[in-house]
Amino acid sequence: MSSAAVRDFETIAPLLDPWHRRVAEEAEEFARSVLLPLPAPEDDAAARDQARQVLTLLGEAGWCRESVPADYGGARERVDTRACCLIRQAVAWASPLADAVFALQCLGAMPLALGGDERVRRRYLPAVAEGRAMAAFALTEPEAGSDAASMTTRARRDGDGWVLEGEKHLISNAGIADFYVVFAVTDPEARSRGITAFVVDADRPGVVFRGAQVLSEPHPLGRIGFEGVRLAAAARVGTEGGGLKLALATLDRLRPTVAAAACGMGLRARDVALEWTRSRRQFGRPLSELQIVRSKLAELATELEAARLLTFRAAREADLEGPRLTVLASMAKAYATEAAWRAVDQAVQLSGGRGVLADHPADRLYRAVRALRIYEGATEIQHLVIARHLLAEAE
Numbered sequence: 378m379s380s381a382a383v384r385d386f387e388t389i390a391p392l393l394d395p396w397h398r399r400v401a402e403e404a405e406e407f408a409r410s411v412l413l414p415l416p417a418p419e420d421d422a423a424a425r426d427q428a429r430q431v432l433t434l435l436g437e438a439g440w441c442r443e444s445v446p447a448d449y450g451g452a453r454e455r456v457d458t459r460a461c462c463l464i465r466q467a468v469a470w471a472s473p474l475a476d477a478v479f480a481l482q483c484l485g486a487m488p489l490a491l492g493g494d495e496r497v498r499r500r501y502l503p504a505v506a507e508g509r510a511m512a513a514f515a516l517t518e519p520e521a522g523s524d525a526a527s528m529t530t531r532a533r534r535d536g537d538g539w540v541l542e543g544e545k546h547l548i549s550n551a552g553i554a555d556f557y558v559v560f561a562v563t564d565p566e567a568r569s570r571g572i573t574a575f576v577v578d579a580d581r582p583g584v585v586f587r588g589a590q591v592l593s594e595p596h597p598l599g600r601i602g603f604e605g606v607r608l609a610a611a612a613r614v615g616t617e618g619g620g621l622k623l624a625l626a627t628l629d630r631l632r633p634t635v636a637a638a639a640c641g642m643g644l645r646a647r648d649v650a651l652e653w654t655r656s657r658r659q660f661g662r663p664l665s666e667l668q669i670v671r672s673k674l675a676e677l678a679t680e681l682e683a684a685r686l687l688t689f690r691a692a693r694e695a696d697l698e699g700p701r702l703t704v705l706a707s708m709a710k711a712y713a714t715e716a717a718w719r720a721v722d723q724a725v726q727l728s729g730g731r732g733v734l735a736d737h738p739a740d741r742l743y744r745a746v747r748a749l750r751i752y753e754g755a756t757e758i759q760h761l762v763i764a765r766h767l768l769a770e771a772e
């Protein structure tokens with residue numbers, strides 16, 4: 378580990394177990410030596426190609442094994458949220474695209490690990506662990522975003538099985554995934570208790586990639602249609618009607634990892650800002666000697682330190698199955714993504730005109746970090762969750 382990474386690790390060490398240090402060191406080494414040299418993808422097609430390449434690299438290096446339990450080829454008895462956070466922090470530092478690939482392996486595997494029956498787990502999880510199968514998680518629809526319960530994708534009974542009809546959008550890995558975990562209405566009367574999860578192979582007849590939704594920082598995202606897709610009874614994940622609960626349980630466990638990815642991008646922004654302000658001379662001295670610049674660096678570093686403490690506190694709660702997971706995960710996700718965004722904005726500002734050039738690392742981070750404040754529950758939604766808990770505790 379570099380000296381900065383060692384210092385960064387000591388901040389969170391009290392929230393970790395001793396074995397986490399090796400995960401942090403190896404993830405950092407992998408990020409620096411394998412991911413950092415990859416060319417930044419210039420467009421959507423390049424991002425799609427690189428995402429598949431990165432999945433192979435992550436699989437070969439053993440990192441995807443952290444996304445599934447040991448019984449199915451995973452690295453640990455249960456998925457360890459703090460290990461996933463350390464990986465996302467290191468990987469996002471080097472490559473936001475690689476971070477998204479790792480994140481989606483976790484997001485696709487978790488509902489299967491939590492709710493899938495033995496046959497489903499055996500079929501999908503070892504392939505996810507080895508990086509052979511790319512996962513996707515399909516919850517959001519054009520008319521159902523923050524209010525996921527208002528979804529209209531429908532699964533109707535068909536003999537022993539089901540027929541799936543509808544459209545999901547803003548789906549990461551759409552068009553390149555091998556399977557989708559899809560949430561669909563099975564009982565419209567029951568509203569949030571009438572949603573069920575299914576695992577759907579991408580090559581099933583009726584699964585249609587309806588096009589890419591292109592982001593300013595390339596990331597494979599798009600729309601997926603389900604046109605009369607026939608599913609066996611065994612494709613159901615968890616109980617009938619338990620789909621939304623399963624989605625929320627998955628998101629609770631993975632929100633600390635979104636916070637960790639934000640911290641990784643924030644730390645990269647800090648490193649960019651430090652390197653530049655120490656070497657760039659104006660008014661006869663390095664920018665880092667100007668007091669206003671120092672104040673910006675201080676604020677940025679302090680917020681990231683706080684963000685990482687909150688992130689690993691929430692991740693620890695997930696690993697210990699503590700009662701405050703939901704509220705801590707929301708706090709971590711909201712605070713860390715907002716703090717990382719401010720840190721990246723300062724890195725752009727401190728880089729001056731160069732900072733807004735399209736191939737400047739600060740500009741790329743600026744485009745990449747923005748989505749984290751929105752996906753897996755926007756900041757406003759996390760604030761609603763936090764306030765609801767606060768008020769319930771005060772009752």
Ligand SMILES: Cc1cc2nc3c(=O)[nH]c(=O)nc-3n(C[C@H](O)[C@H](O)[C@H](O)COP(=O)(O)OP(=O)(O)OC[C@H]3O[C@@H](n4cnc5c(N)ncnc54)[C@H](O)[C@@H]3O)c2cc1C
Binds near residue numbers: 515522524592596752
């Ligand atoms: C890069 C990226 C990747 C994504 N990947 C996936 C994926 O893999 N799978 C998936 O299912 N989805 C994915 N999404 C979708 C993402 O989860 C949604 O964009 C998000 O949940 C918000 O939904 P929405 O876009 O429909 O916004 P809306 O729900 O329309 O919200 C718009 C704004 O209104 C605010 N708002 C909404 N309701 C309230 C309220 N009650 N009180 C206060 N403010 C409110 C929101 O906070 C937000 O600021 C991804 C999105 C992005 C950008």
